Amino acid sequence: MLALERYLALYERFGRELAAGVAAEASLEQVAEALYCTERNAKLVLRKLEEEGLIEWQAGRGRGNRSHITFREDREQLLLNLSRQYAEESDYNAAFQLLQTYGEGTAASDKFMEWMSGSFGFRKQAGREEDVLRLPLFRPILTLDPADYVYCLCSHMIQQVFDRLVLYDEQTGQIMPGLAHYWEHNKDATEWSFHLRKGVLFHGGHELSSEDVVFTVERLKYGGKRNSWIMRSLLKVEAVSERVVRFQLSQPNWLFLKFAASNVMSILPAGLRGHNEERFWKRPAGTGPFQVDEWTGGRLLLSANPLHYQGRAHLDQVEIVQVPQIEHYNNRMISWQQLICDSALRDIKAENGWVQIESKSRCTSLLSWNMHKEGPQQSERFRSMVNRLIDRNAMIRELSGYRDFPAEGFFHDVKSSAASISYCVPEEALQLLQEEGYDGSPLTVCATTSHSDDVQWIAERLRRAGIPVHVRIEGPDTIHSVLGEVDMLFHALVFPEEEVSLIEGCEQEGSFLKELMTQELSGWAMASFDQAMACPDPADRKRIYREIEERLTGELQVHFVLYMKFYTDYHPSLKGVRINSLGWIDFKDIFRA
Known part of the structure; x- marks a missing residue:
């Protein structure tokens, strides 16, 4: 394949505008430059390409006689064939x-994406009776480390590989047994004990014990990880016996069972202690329903764990392929939501039997001001005017899609002062801003690629009111590094673990809310969460969350924008399909009737 890539490199340099079979002028020196090699090596490459019948090389003889190269193979077809070959060998990055x-300048990308779409979906493995689900992703899986993840995509994949002490049932709101079959606590919720199941095996064959839990928790608490917030009140964790582990907390926490159900507290093997973790995270091993067979930059390959304590998954294999987040590809690739059935059933219409389902969970989008940076946002009246320019209902009408209804707080069942926003038209805002002395200073508004349409819509509304706006779109892997440079951030919070997710959104190291709000407000919010966790009554905790919302919106440091829904279409021939609280389908439950 190296010879073919060199052929393409020379074709790109000398024959890009020419059809195959037409000679182009090319000196040996230019060939060496195009191949980034010496002239001696360039001669060897040209000879090799001639032997394979790909080119014809005519060296110029004497002064004034130029060398010529003739390309024998069609560039587009060769490029398409070579790209397919790489994909068939699972080297999607290449x-x-x-x-x-x-x-x-060719149609190779379009043809390749059409071919790729046909290779995705639910199907039988060729030559074997194995059910395989192959899905494309337009965002990278940044980590599978429970202690360091931020995004729901990573959390979902972590949930496939690792297990937690207990599980949260989204339908009933109850805590269910997980790796622990029984638990107990003292009367003020400062001490919690968990009794582990017997016979739970890590993917490498090691049996789960309380030492694994102790290692996981101490790594969270003291390992300098992004998600150490969850163990902020931990005084001590100890292995009481091989299968009993005890937590001692510095203050009451009636949410601790929900903490234990969080993917952040997915249990790792204690064998990692004292070892270089880099090798482990190339192919991490948990106790979850799927084990990692391969994880490279462009591909995650999972296979069913036959010894999972809850029973073997119906699927035999799940392959996740990362597609570059380029609009050219996005417009030509069918989404993963439409690929959970075989390719013959993709005409997604109700009359063809397709069903649409929604998740009970909602994603809440917000605008957060950078209160650590100088700029017009330091004026409370300016922040208020920006909020009044964002007509949420108009935003939903014009952008539609997953945008559901205007947000009034973190949770869609909680009312806040956001409900009383009186929107104003750009002309009115322009006059009011001038009266307030706004000097026309520009705003830098930032969002990740997944929220590009939302932030562009908002930016256009602000520009109509005379506010110059620079939109900065960042990838999920770069946005945290530029927070200090932006004036306003459009982002979203998902609440798969409800109250725990809210605390995480405000306390996680590097969280957008925590990073952008004032230190005084951040400290107050953390103290308020401590008060909430000390309340055994959920109603009392909700009252405190409402107070946090009201202060955030009252001081205009945060504006709630929209509630967004998760949904997917599927064909009834595929069973076990449901959308979990992370906005994904649970792989372990899917099977085809």
Whole structure:
């Protein structure tokens, strides 16, 4: 394949505008430059390409006689075939890199994406009676480390590989047994004990014990991880016996069972202690329903754990392929939501039997002001005017899709002062801003690629009111590093673990809310959460969350924007389909009737 890539590199340099079979001028020096090698090596490459029948090289003889190269193979077809070959060998990164490098001016990318879409979905493995689900992703899986993840995508994949002490039932709101079959606490919720199941095995064959739980929790608490917030009140964790582990807390926490059900507290093997973790995270091993067979930059391959304590998954294998987040590809690739059935059933219409389902959970979008940076946002009246310019109902009408209804707080069942926003038209806002002395200073508004449409819509509304706006779109892997440079951030919170997710959103190291709000407000919010956790009555905790919302909106440091829904279409021939609280389908439950 190296010879073919060199052929494409020379075609790109000398024959891009020419059809196959037409000679192009090319000196040996230019060939060496195009291949980034010496002239001696360039001669060897040219000879090899001639032997394979790909080119014809005519060296110029004498002064004034130029060398010529003739390309024998059609560039587009060769590029398409080579990209397919890389993909069939599961080297998707190489396939996409090849298309991005040499595909401009050809239809190779379009044809490749059409072919790729046909290779995704639910199907039987060729030659074997195995059910395989292959899905595309337009965002990277940044980590599978429970202690360091931020995004729901990572959390969902972690949930496939690892297990928690207990489980939260989204339908009933009850805590169910997980790795622990029994638990107990003292009367003020400062001491919690968990009794582990017997015979639970890590993917490598090691049996789960209380030492694994102790290691996981101490790593969270003292390992300098992003999600150490969850063990902020931990005084001590100890292995009482091989299968009993005890937590001692510095203050009451009636939410501790929900903490234990969080993916953040997924249990790792104690064998990691004292070892270099880099090798482990290339192929992490948990106790979950799926084990990692391969994880590279462009591919995650999972296979069913036959010894999972809850029973073997129906699927035999799940392959996740990362597609570059380029609009050219996004517009041509069918989404994973439409691929949970075989390719013959993709005409997604109700009359063809397709069913649409929604998750009970909602995602809440927000605007957070950077209160640590100088700029017009330091004026409370300016922040108020920006909020009044964002007509949520108009935003839903014009952008539609997953946008559901205007947000009034973190949770869609909690009312806040956001409900009383009186929107104003740009002309009115322009006059009011001028009266307030706004000097036309520009705003830098930032969002991740998944919220690009939302932030562009908001930016256009602000521009109509005379506010110059620079939109900055960042990937999920870069946005945290630029927070200090932006004036306003559009982001979203998902609440898969409800109250725990709210605390995480405000306390997690590097969280958008925590990073952008004032230190005084952040400290007050943390103290308020401590008060909430000390309340055994959920109603009392909700009252405190409402107070936090009201202060955030009252001081205009945060504006709630929209509630967004998770949904997918599927064909009834596929069973066990449901959307979990992370906005994903649970792989272990899917099977085809």
